[in-house]
Amino acid sequence: MKANNGHGKVLEKNVLLMEGDLMWPSAVKHGNGRDWWIMGLQESDTKHYLFLLSKDGISGPSVQDIGPPFDTIEYAGKSLFSEDGSLYLRHDTNKALRLYDFDRCTGQLSNLRIIPHNPDEYPSWNAAFSPDDRFLYLNRPGWVRTFDLAEMDFQTTYDTLATWELNFCPSYPFPSSYLFCQLGPDGKIYYSNASSTRCLNVVNKPAFPGQAADCEEAGFELPGFNYLTLNQFPNYRLGEWDNSPCDTINFQKPGDGFFANEYSPGQSSQVDRSYTLLPPIPGSPCKGCTER
Secondary structure (H helix, E strand, O other): OOHHHHOOOOOOOOOOOOOOOEOOOEEEEOOOOOOEEEEEEEOOOOEEEEEEEEOOEEEEEEEEEEOOOOOOOOOEOOOEEOOOOOEEEEEEOOOEEEEEEEOOOOOOEEEEEEEEOOOOOOOOOEEEEOOOOOEEEEEEOOEEEEEEOOOOOHHHHOEEEEEOOOOEOOOOOOEOOOOOEEEOOOOOEEEOOOOOEEEEEEEOOOOOOHHHHOEEEEEEEEEEEEOOOOOOOOOOOOOOOOOOOOOOOOOOOOOOOOOOOOOOOOOOEEEEOOOEEOOOOOOOOOOOOOOO
16 A cells, blocks of 8 residues: 555456356455455355455455255345354245355354245345344345244244335336345345336335334435446444454454464365255245235
């Protein structure tokens, strides 16, 4: 950053990290509160490629091969970490949800739970966690549904929050539907659209159960037309993992006996085929439902 009068300069560019049929990348803050984990995926491949971004640059990947092979082509939905970084969702919209525990110190996935989709309905495309990570929100353009992850048999809590009410923004033929979603820094979940419109749909209180979450179509008006405009952002406000083995960097003074317990992934590979197969998501709760 000393180059160009403090503006810095690019030392390397176009460095290839992965290639192939890649899926949604995602990132989460390391448990030390400073570095970042970056997860990469190949379509229909059980290998998970984990990179570490630190003050020294990008290292890795470490490769963890976890879970049973895909018996059909994986249709890539949104894969993401929970807000506290303890969960990782791999969203195969063709067959099932794969939910893992994640260790922000070691970068290890574990405790895979597979929740098959109901074969009688078209599955969801995208997902978001509530700010407190209690609720998992799933959606496709016509609806938004939730799981209550605090329940032991959380797959049985699958419930419809909203169905498309045929709102248009600003007017016909610009429908405001549910497509890409992102939890905002204000604690609300925003949905971009599958067609051009000037509004975003909003879940105003996603930490509340059921209809108390308050899903509002065309709830946020934009200055111009948008289409597929929401990117995936990590939780930049996530800090160190308090009292964990790697919580040794922030707020420590030189010479106080503490040292940085860092972890840099090398070219390692681990295989773990264990998983828990949960009952399928129940039949569509939206059949016969009424609009809000």
